[in-house]
Amino acid sequence: MKVSVMDYGVGNLHSIAKGLERAGATVEVVSDPALLLGSESIVFPGVGAFGAAMDILRPILPELNKHIVDGTPTMGVCLGMQILFERSEESPGVGLSAFRGEVKKLKSRRIPQMGWNDVVPEADPLFEGVPRGAQFYFANSYVCHPEEDVAVAKTEYGESFPSAVRKGALCGVQFHPEKSGPPGLRLLANFLRIAEESK
Numbered sequence: 001m002k003v004s005v006m007d008y009g010v011g012n013l014h015s016i017a018k019g020l021e022r023a024g025a026t027v028e029v030v031s032d033p034a035l036l037l038g039s040e041s042i043v044f045p046g047v048g049a050f051g052a053a054m055d056i057l058r059p060i061l062p063e064l065n066k067h068i069v070d071g072t073p074t075m076g077v078c079l080g081m082q083i084l085f086e087r088s089e090e091s092p093g094v095g096l097s098a099f100r101g102e103v104k105k106l107k108s109r110r111i112p113q114m115g116w117n118d119v120v121p122e123a124d125p126l127f128e129g130v131p132r133g134a135q136f137y138f139a140n141s142y143v144c145h146p147e148e149d150v151a152v153a154k155t156e157y158g159e160s161f162p163s164a165v166r167k168g169a170l171c172g173v174q175f176h177p178e179k180s181g182p183p184g185l186r187l188l189a190n191f192l193r194i195a196e197e198s199k
Contacts, residue, residue: 001073001192004039006080007031008048008056016045016077019178023188033057037067041169041195046078046139046176050103051091053083061096068098073169073195078140081165081172085144098170101146108158112141117155119163119175124152126166126190134183136163136175143174169198 003025005017017027020043033056036042044053057064068074068084076084083095088103095103106113116135121127143161151162155174163174171191177184 001195002026002028002040003043003192004036004041005029005043005045006033006036006057008045008053010048010052013045013047015176015178016043019185019188020192023185023192025188025192033060033064036060037063039067039072041073041192042068042075044074044076044080044083046080048079049090050079050082050088050095050142051093053079054091054093054095057083057096058093061094065096065098068096068170071169071198073191073198074098074171075191076172077178078138078174078176081174082142082144084170084172085146088142090142099144099146099150099165099167099172100148101144103142103144106141106143106158106161110158113138113157117157117175119153119155121153121164122151124164124166125194126152126164126171126187128190129186130183130190135180136173136177136184137179138163138175140174144172166194169194 153164
């Protein structure tokens with residue numbers, strides 16, 4: 001499976017690219033969003049802010065939305081999950097709108113959430129083989145509030161929120177699997193398997 005990882009122009013994409021490669025993918029990091037339109041599968045990494053990421057993607061927004069909604073396997077990580085939704089309190093303007101719902105600021109006394117936390121999954125292919133009680137690494141101030149039944153895992157931090165969502169081969173995780181050791185690597189491998197099976 002060839003995966004296109006979007007480079008928003010900030011941060012180090014080495015970890016997510018290496019994690020996907022270790023999980024069995026062929027990875028291409030792309031800085032021109034137009035290249036996503038011909039991609040076999042897409043990963044939006046967890047780097048940057050909602051508005052800045054969407055500024056880069058906005059010139060091809062209708063075409064990119066169609067490419068994803070039509071079934072291109074896609075995973076959003078942290079910020080990458082958030083931009084898959086319609087809108088965010090962090091920035092004005094629309095997201096990719098692949099999931100219905102809004103991104104809101106975490107209701108917690110301490111923000112951002114930084115570090116390891118529990119992820120309580122449902123029985124879903126995205127978490128197949130992930131040990132019960134496995135923790136994942138978070139770094140976020142905002143969380144997603146879906147307006148459709150897509151949550152496949154929940155986490156508590158000041159409030160209960162969906163920490164993973166899935167609709168077919170369209171997946172989002174609020175945590176960083178690439179920084180979460182063997183459970184994170186297994187989750188990335190599961191995404192690749194879901195992507196392969198969707199073809």
